[in-house]
Amino acid sequence: MRLRPPTNPVDPRALRWWRLRALCSAGLVTAVLGVTTWLWEPGRPWLAVPLVAAALWTVARVTFEPRIRYAVHRWETTDQGIYGLSGWVVREWRAAPLSRVQTVDAVRGPLEQALGLATLRVTTASSSGAVNIVGLDKDLAAELAERLTVITEQIPGDAT
Structure with missing residues (x-):
């Protein structure tokens, strides 16, 4: 990857x-x-x-x-990994192989709920923390969380 x-x-x-x-x-x-x-x-x-x-x-x-932020923030998921680019002052470019994924969550704060948005949080076995993809449609975030969970369940090992 x-x-x-x-x-x-x-x-x-x-x-x-x-x-x-x-x-x-x-x-x-x-x-x-x-x-x-x-x-x-x-x-x-x-x-x-x-x-x-x-x-x-x-x-x-x-x-x-x-x-x-809108010009910079980008995301992508594949069957091998998840990619995220974020930040407006400090830009963070992350890639996480799905073999390292431990949890996948769709998180919605109060403002996100009001606007129909969600954050996809993918926690990995990394000291750098989770890969957060913010500003997604709530249905898309739920669909991605489900899809990534299914894929990671099929990968052998415990993601550590």
Whole structure:
């Protein structure tokens, strides 16, 4: 199995998921700083700079991050392995042979559930951790989890 670029993009709804996550994290910090600046008059002079920085960071996270992630994130499964390419600042390119797979899970957080998305988590006998393929359609993730489970059950050994 050679390391190669995976071919499949994530679901387009992942763009909304990434935007909502950015709003929940960076947007919350901006909102707290904004309310604090508005309510606490003596702190306005020194809160202005962090507020502007947080607002710019929030705009970048909501506007640019999802587009970059969508352009970068790719995945592919074959009968021999699973391939994943992810990241927007630090890019991670992973390939895992199915002979090393220990568990296959379809994970859905609250925002993913609301958008009909899921994350395929493939745990291997590796110190690098699981291969996560985020932003998949929930039905596709369930189908892939089932298919990969069937394939790995047919491989002899205990994946260690």
